[in-house]
Amino acid sequence: xxxALFSDRLVVAVAIIVALVTFAIGxxxxxxxxxxxLHVPTYVVSLSGKYLCYALLALGxxxxxxxxxxxxxxxxVFFGLGGxxxxxxxxxxxxxxxxxxxxxxxDFMVFLNWKELPWYWYGFDxxxxxxxxxxxxxxLLAFGFGFLxxxxxxxxxxxxxxxxxxxxxxxxxxxxxxMGFGGNNGLTDFRELLGFSLRTDEMRVGLLWAxxxxxxxxxxxxxxxxxxxxxxxxxxxxxxxxxxxxxxxxPESYKLVALVVSAVMAGIAGALYVPQVGIINPSEFAPMNxxxxxxxxxxxxxxxxxxAVVGAVAVNLLKTFFTTxxxxxxxxxxxxxxxxxxxxxxxxxxxxxxxAERRRAVGAAPIAGPA
Amino acid sequence: xxxxxxxxxxxxxxxxxxxxxxxALNTLSLVLTAGxxxxxxxxxxxxxxxxxxxxTGRTRPDAGKAIFGDGHDLTRLDEPAIAALxxxxxxxxxxxxxxxxxxxxxxxxxxxxxxxxxxFRFASTLPERERIxxxxxxxxxxxxxxxxxxxxxxxxKQWLEIGMLLAQDPELLLVDxxxxxMTDAETEETSQLLVExxxxxxxxxxxxxxxxxxALGVKVxxxxxxxVLAEGSIDHVSANPRVIxxxxxx
Numbered sequence: 001x002x003x004a005l006f007s008d009r010l011v012v013a014v015a016i017i018v019a020l021v022t023f024a025i026g027x028x029x030x031x032x033x034x035x036x037x038l039h040v041p042t043y044v045v046s047l048s049g050k051y052l053c054y055a056l057l058a059l060g061x062x063x064x065x066x067x068x069x070x071x072x073x074x075x076x077v078f079f080g081l082g083g084x085x086x087x088x089x090x091x092x093x094x095x096x097x098x099x100x101x102x103x104x105x106x107d108f109m110v111f112l113n114w115k116e117l118p119w120y121w122y123g124f125d126x127x128x129x130x131x132x133x134x135x136x137x138x139x140l141l142a143f144g145f146g147f148l149x150x151x152x153x154x155x156x157x158x159x160x161x162x163x164x165x166x167x168x169x170x171x172x173x174x175x176x177x178x179m180g181f182g183g184n185n186g187l188t189d190f191r192e193l194l195g196f197s198l199r200t201d202e203m204r205v206g207l208l209w210a211x212x213x214x215x216x217x218x219x220x221x222x223x224x225x226x227x228x229x230x231x232x233x234x235x236x237x238x239x240x241x242x243x244x245x246x247x248x249x250x251p252e253s254y255k256l257v258a259l260v261v262s263a264v265m266a267g268i269a270g271a272l273y274v275p276q277v278g279i280i281n282p283s284e285f286a287p288m289n290x291x292x293x294x295x296x297x298x299x300x301x302x303x304x305x306x307x308a309v310v311g312a313v314a315v316n317l318l319k320t321f322f323t324t325x326x327x328x329x330x331x332x333x334x335x336x337x338x339x340x341x342x343x344x345x346x347x348x349x350x351x352x353x354x355x356a357e358r359r360r361a362v363g364a365a366p367i368a369g370p371a
Numbered sequence: 372x373x374x375x376x377x378x379x380x381x382x383x384x385x386x387x388x389x390x391x392x393x394x395a396l397n398t399l400s401l402v403l404t405a406g407x408x409x410x411x412x413x414x415x416x417x418x419x420x421x422x423x424x425x426x427t428g429r430t431r432p433d434a435g436k437a438i439f440g441d442g443h444d445l446t447r448l449d450e451p452a453i454a455a456l457x458x459x460x461x462x463x464x465x466x467x468x469x470x471x472x473x474x475x476x477x478x479x480x481x482x483x484x485x486x487x488x489x490x491f492r493f494a495s496t497l498p499e500r501e502r503i504x505x506x507x508x509x510x511x512x513x514x515x516x517x518x519x520x521x522x523x524x525x526x527x528k529q530w531l532e533i534g535m536l537l538a539q540d541p542e543l544l545l546v547d548x549x550x551x552x553m554t555d556a557e558t559e560e561t562s563q564l565l566v567e568x569x570x571x572x573x574x575x576x577x578x579x580x581x582x583x584x585x586a587l588g589v590k591v592x593x594x595x596x597x598x599v600l601a602e603g604s605i606d607h608v609s610a611n612p613r614v615i616x617x618x619x620x621x
Contacts, residue, residue: 001493004493224491225491227493228490228491228492228493229478229479229490229491229492229493230490230491232471232478232479233479233487235468235470235471236468236479239468239469239470239471240466240467240468242429242466243462243466243467243468245449245450245454246427246450246454246459246460247454247459247479247480247485247535247539248451248454248455248485248539249451249485250451250485250486250487253486253487254490256487257487
C-alpha cells in the first residue's frame with residue numbers, strides 16, 4: 001500500500017509543491033508585516049485557497065474521466081451542493097446579526113415573509129452536520145444518478161449530455177425563491193466559522209491550509225484507488241467495457257464507486273470554496289463552470305492525477321490574469337488554449353511529460369544495453 | 372459446476388434471433404457435451420457470432436432455449452453472471468486492455484472475487500503470481516510481461532487473449548476466429564494450444580480456416596442462414612453437397 005501511494009513520482013512531486021507553496025503563502029501572510037519583501041498580500045491567500053478548491057474538484061473529475069472514461073459535464077452540481085451545505089451553515093451562524101435582526105431566520109427568508117425555518121434547514125447550525133451534508137448530499141445524488149445511468153448502460157456522449165442537464169436543471173431550481181436557498185442572490189454576508197471571524201487574515205490562512213490538506217488527502221485517496229486492483233478494473237472498463245463484462249465483472253458497480261467518491265470530493269471542494277469567496281449562488285451550477293473544470297483536466301493531462309492539480313491551477317492563473325487585465329478576451333483565450341493543447345500536447349501538460357520521459361527511456365535503452 | 376465427462380454441457384434448442392426483420396439465427400439447435408471441442412464453420416452472416424452472443428448473454432433470443440450445465444437458463448442471465456457460471460469468450464478482433472501490462476491483463480482475468488468492494492487490494496498474492504507465470508509460459512509471452520498489451524503484435528494479442536481465457540478458467544471456452552491474421556507457424560501452434568486446453572476444458576471454436584479446423588480433428592457444425600446445415604467430421608461435412616453449394620455458390 002505504501003509503494004502504491006508513493007510510486008508515482010509526478011504525483012508525489014505535485015503533492016510536495018502544493019504542501020510547500022501553501023505553507024509558504026500562509027507564513028508569508030501572517031509572519032511578515034505589510035511592506036516586508038516577504039509579505040504575501042491577503043488577496044493572494046484567498047485566491048490560492050480558491051485555486052486549491054478547484055484543484056480538488058479537478059481531481060474528482062480526473063478520477064471518473066481520466067480513469068473511468070466517464071466524461072461528466074456536470075460536476076459543478078456536486079461542487080455547488082457542497083458549497084450550499086457550507087453556505088447554509090454560515091447563514092445559520094449569522095443569527096440575529098442580520099439586517100432584519102431575526103433570531104433564527106436568514107435575511108432572505110424574512111424578506112420573503114417566511115415565518116419559520118423550512119425543515120431542510122434544520123441541523124445546519126451544527127458544523128459537523130453541515131460538513132456531513134456537504135459530503136452526503138453530493139454523494140447520494142451521484143449514487144442515485146449513477147445507479148440508474150450505469151445500470152441502463154448509458155455512456156459516452158449521452159451520459160455527458162445528461163450530466164449537463166442535471167446541473168442545468170439544478171441551477172434553474174435554485175434560482176427559484178421558493179426553493180428556500182436564497183434564489184438568484186444565493187447565500188452571502190457570512191460572518192464567522194467555528195467561532196472565528198471570516199475577515200481576519202488568520203482565518204483566511206486557516207482556510208487556505210485546510211484546502212491544501214484537502215488536496216493532499218484527495219491526491220492520496222485517488223492514488224490509492226487507481227493503484228489498487230480497483231483502478232486496474234476501472235482502466236479496463238474505460239478501454240473495453242464489454243470485454244470486462246465477459247470476464248465476469250460488473251462495470252456499473254466500479255463506475256458507481258468512482259463517481260460517488262468523485263462527487264464527495266467535489267462536495268468538499270465546494271464547502272471549502274464558499275467561506276473563501278464569501279458567496280454561493282446558483283451560477284455555480286451553470287453548465288459553463290462544469291465544462292471549464294473539464295478543460296482544466298484536459299490541459300493538465302487526464303489520467304495522471306498530478307495533471308488535474310497542475311491544470312486547475314495553471315488555467316485559473318491565466319483566468320485571473322485575463323479577467324483582471326483583458327476581461328473581454330478571456331473566453332477566446334480559454335478556447336484558444338484548449339485548441340492549442342489538443343493540437344500540441346493532446347495528453348495535456350503532465351501527460352506530455354510522461355510521454356516524453358517514456359520516449360527518452362525507450363530511446364536510451366539500446367545505448368545502455370550491450371552493443 | 373458438477374458436469375461429468377459426456378454429460379450435456381450446452382444445449383441450444385430452437386434459438387431464434389431477429390434484428391429488424393432479419394433472422395440472424397433461425398431455430399438453431401446445437402448440443403455440446405462436456406469435454407468436447409467443436410468447430411463451427413459457415414459463410415459470413417451464417418450466425419456464428421450471434422450464436423456466441425446468445426450464449427454469453429449479450430443478445431437475448433426471441434425464442435428458443437439455451438441451457439448451460441445443470442439447468443442454468445442462459446437467456447435469463449446477463450454477461451457477468453454467465454461469465455461467473457464458467458463461460459469465457461475470446462473475440463474475433465483481439466480485445467485486450469491495451470494501456471495495461473501483459474501481466475495485469477492476465478491478473479484481471481484470473482478467477483476470483485469480482486465485486487468492487489473486494490478490489491481494494493494492492494500486491495498480487497504468491498499463488499496468483501505463480502498462476503500468471505504458468506499461463507504466460509503456456510502462451511509464449513513470458514518475456515513480455517512488463518510490456519503494455521497495446522504494443523504486442525496481432526498474433527501475440529490473440530495469444531494473450533487465450534491466456535486471459537485460461538486465467539479465467541471457465542468450463543466452456545468460446546473462441547471466435549483464433550487464427551485470423553496469424554502466420555502458418557502461429558496457426559499451427561495455436562491449434563496445438565487449443566488441443567492442449569481441451570484436455571481440461573470444453574471448447575466451441577468458430578473458424579474460417581478449413582486447414583486449421585482439419586488439424587483440430589474434431590466434430591464440425593456448419594451453419595447457414597442461422598441454422599445448422601450439416602454436422603459431423605470435417606470430411607463428412609465438406610463432402611456434403613449443400614455445404615459445397617453454400618460455400619461456392621451455385
